[in-house]
Amino acid sequence: MATETHGAAALDAAHGGADMASVAAESAGMPQLDPAVFPNLIFWLIVALIALYLILSRVALPRIAGILSERHGTIANDLAAAEDLKAKAAEADAAYNQALADARAEAQKIAADTRAEIQADLDEAIAQADAEISERAAQSEKAIAEIRASAVESVREVATATAAELVAALGASADDAVIAKAVEDRMKG
């Protein structure tokens, strides 16, 4: 770069300082303050800015805005779908729990019903058995009473007969009625 400038300076010298602007720039020390370059810089700057503005506003920015809004939309949609699915899952869970509770209640009901039925059957059977038992008992009692009555009768008969025999054996005679009465009295005790 330095050699270039030296070359340019030499050229200027050769031209006899024809290009005053360049010389002025070098003597001023700051090329930025050389007014000769201003129109050129400003012209090309404006061209560059307009070109850049057109590129950005026509192509780049709408495109990027489109991409960003599309992504935003997609993410929002996906989130909504996820929320939807989550709600559905919760619903399914609730339905499952409900079904489970229903089944459990049904099972309990069936068990209770069955138990009640069995209990009723059992009660009936017990009642029947009780009735049968008491009937049997009554019959037995009656039979026992009959047996006891017949036994007493037999004893009396035997006692009467024995008494009559005894009386006869002792050589006395007695009336049957008297003997029966005596036996009757004795048995009464």
Place this chain on the structure above:
Amino acid sequence: MATDAHTEGSGLSFHPMDQFIVKPIFGGDEFSWYTPTNATLWMAIGILAVVALLVLPTARRALVPTRGQSIAELAYVFVHKMIEDVTGKDGLKYFPYIMTLFMFIVISNFLGLIPMAFTPTSHVAVTGVLALAVFLTVTVLGFVLNGTKFLGLFWVASAPLALRPILAIIELISYFVRPITHSVRLGGNMMAGHAVIKVFAGFAQVAAVSPIAIAGVVAIYGLEVMVAFIQAYVFTILTCVYLKDALHPSH
């Protein structure tokens, strides 16, 4: 500066400002306002770089972005959010305009860091036009959108009445100084950094100090990479701040 350097020593020669000389690219010394110069070349390269950065990687419009597309989206969102944060939603109308300024400055600054490159933004003529464009746009926009209410910008209603005329003068001066500070801040930063690198590079000619000089070049270069972005950012955010004044002139 350059002349001082020329006279300094016989063997040692500094030309830190030569990098800023505008010269025709097709040879010759004389040029008029339309001659393609190295400035033209580097502005064109800048535009191509913007196309390569923002247009080409987004061609596929991928839902899941590629690396290039991510960078393009990042640049877009960066400026978009800056405008929205500073000026509010109604400033977004001027997004392409501000994006153009930002991309032009940031690309020029970074391309200028390439050795032997020319930095358009190191010229106050360039930054001056950029700043004046902002200043004029904002001023015209302020009057078109708000009418005479725009003058309320200079009349600080929240200050005590006695202070207001004085504040109005200060506000008025600061308003008209804006294009100067706006342009000189950017141009000066770019010029100074590049010149300092060249001065350090010049010292590298002396064998004794060349390691220090080269380390200095590396360090300043790192700093300049930062400055290249920060100055573009500062220019853009100040543009947003000025735009906010035009949109909402009340303090």
